[in-house]
Amino acid sequence: MFAERSPASLWPGSEERVPVSSRSSPPVSSRRRLVLHIDLNNTVLVSDSVTGLGTEAALDGFLPGVTWGRVHKGQWEWLNAVSYFSQFGRTAAFTSSSTGRPSLCPQPDTDLSVRGEDGRLYHWLLPSFFQLLIDLTSEGVDFAVVFRTFGTDLPRVLRAVSRVLREGHPLFHKLPQMFVDETPGKIRCSQKGVVLSRGPERVTSAGDDGARRLYSCLSAAHGIQGFRDHFDWWAGHSFSLAGGKPLWIDPFDPEVQHIFIDDNIRLSDQDTIVHPMVFSAPGSSIARSASSSELYDVALVQTDLLQAIADPHYFTRKVHECEDNYRHNLLHEVSATDLVTRAASLCSV
Template sequence: MAEERNGAENGGVTGTDEDYGPVVSVPAGIGFLNHVRKKRLVIHIDLNNTILVSDAVTGQGTVAALEYFLTSVTWGKKNDHGKWEWLSDAPSLHPPSSDAVSYYSQFGRVPGFTSVAGRRFKGVLDEHLEQLRWPEGIKGDKELSVRGEDGRLYHWILPSFFQLLRDLTQEEWEFSILFRTFGTDLPRVLRAVSRAVNEGAHPLFPDLPELKLSLNLTPGKIRCSKRAIVVSRAEERASSLDGDRGLYQYFSAVHGLGGFQDHFDWWASNSFSLRGGKPVWIDPFDQQVQHIFIDDNIRVNDEDTIVHPKVFLDPGGSDTRTASTFELYDITLVQTDLLRAISDPSYFTQRVHICLENYERNVQHGVM
C-alpha cells in the first residue's frame, strides 16, 4: 500500500501516491531552504477556490462554493445497472482508481450537494465552514468579510494567504504576488488586500503594514490569440510578438502585489485544455527568479487543466516548449487543496517550500 502523501493531513484532502499522480518531495524544512540561494519568487495565484471561497460570476456564496468544491474532489462511478456508487469516503484531489470520476464530472453542479447525494461529506463541509468563520465578537469588514447564505460571517480571503505574505517576508525572500483569474473579483480582491496590508484592517494580521508591501490597485489584462499573447496594465504593455522572452522578463520584474484577468474565452475555445490556459513562462536557466503558479484547476490531465506552462529551451533564448502539467506538478505548478488551505494557516507557505526544493533538485539534476 502506498504511503499517505505529504500534505494530506490536518483535515484536508487526503490520498496516497497512487491517488495523486506525481510524487511530491517532502522538503527538509527551513534548514534546507537556508542552503537554497535566495532568488526572487514570482507567485501567480488564482482567486476562486484558491484564496476565495465564493464566486461572483456564478453567484455562489461561501456555503455553495465549498459544496461545489466538494463535488470536484469526491469520487465514484456508475455500476452495471447505471446506479452511482461511491469509491471514496474522504475527499481527495485525485481519483482513487483509474475508473473513478468526480461527482461534478458525472452530474455537474448540484445545489445542496451534502444534503442529498453527498450526505456522507456533510461533516467535512461543516468542519471547514466553522474554520472559515470571521472571529467572534469582531465587527465584520466590508472588504475582508462576507456574510454566507446561512447568515454567518466568514473570511472572504483565506487567512492562509495573509500568512504566506508574513512568512515570505520573515524568511527574507524577495517576492511578488500576481493574482491570476478568469473572473470579475479582481478589483475587489485588490481593494481588500489593500485594507489588510496598508491599513492593518485584518483582525488576525494587524501587523501587515509593518511588512511594507507595495500594491498596484490597477487590474491588468492578458489576452491570447493565435497570433500573440498581449499583457497590459495601465500604461504597461508586453507582447509575444516581440518573443516570449519579453513576457518572461515583464512578469519577472513586476514588484509587490497586483493582478491580471486572464482570457476565459481563449481557454474555452481551446476546449478548456492546457494550450488555452493561463500562460506562465519558466526559465530553468535563470538562477535569479523562480515562478510558481497556484490554482485549484491545475490537473495532471492536460486536456482538462487551466495553466499553460511555456519552458525556455536555451539560456537567454526566446524559443519555448509547452510542458505537461505532470512534468511541473509541485515544481512550478500547485493544485490547490482548498480544504487544507482553509484548515492549515501555513498551507501556502508549505507548498511554496515544496516547490523550491523540487525545482532546485530538478535544475541540479538537469531534468528541466
C-alpha cells in the same frame, strides 16, 4: 538540455521528491526570487464570480469531490476510499449538512468577509494567503504576488489587500509592508500571440524576442498586482492547456522562479487552466509548450481548498515544496549535462 528530454523524464517523479513533513524553509542564500501567480476563485477566495457561485455554493461544488469515505449500513463514513461526489453527485446543501459543515470563521469586516447564503459571515480572503506573506517576509525572501483570474473580483481584491496591509488584519498582529498596484491589468491571447496590458502600458509576444520580453516583464513584478486572464480563449480551446493562462518559465534563470497556484491545475492537459511554456536554452527566446505533468509541484500547484481553509501555512508549505523540487531537479539536469559534455570531450581526444 530540457528540450532533449521526454515530458515524462523532464522532472523526476514524485517518489524522488522530499516529503513535505521533512522540509524546512530553504536557506535564503540558495533561494531565487519568487514570482507567485495566484488564482482568486476557490484558491484565496471561497467563491467563483465566473459561475456566480457564492461561498456555500462554491464549497458545495468543491468539497464533495475531495472528501473521502464510504456508505456503511446506510450511513456515510469518512475514510480514504472514494469521494462523496462519486457516491451522491453534487449535493446542493453539502456545507449546511451535518456531514459537510465547514469550519470557516465569521469575520465582521466588509473587506474580509462575505455573507453566505445562510446569512452567516465567512472569510472572503483566506487567512492562509496573509500568512504566506508573513512567512515569506520573515524568511527574508524576495518575492512578488501576481493575481491571475478569469473572474471579476480582481479590483475589489486589490483594494482589500491594499487596505489590510496598511491598516491591519484582526487575526494577525503584524503584516508586511508591501506595495499594492490597485490598477488591474489584462492578458489577451490570440493567434498572433499574447498581450499584457495595464493602463497605457502594453507588452506583446509579437516578434522574435516576444516570449522573452513577457517573461522579463513578469519576472520584474513588484509587490502585489494582478491581471484578468482571457476566459473566452480558454473556453474556445475546450478548457485545455492550449488556451490556459500563459506562464513562461526559464529553468536556466539563476535569479527567478515562477510558481502558479490555481485550483483548476490538473495533470491532464485536456482539462487544465495554465499553459506553461519553457525556454529551451540559456538566453533563448524560444519557449516550448510543456505538459502539466512535467511541472506539477515544481512550478504548478493545484490548490487544495480544504487545506487552504484548514491549515494557515498551506500556501507556504506548497511554495517550499516547489522550491525544493525545482532546485533538486535543476541540479539533476545540470549534472546530467556536465556528464554528457565531459564524455563528448573525452571521445573527441
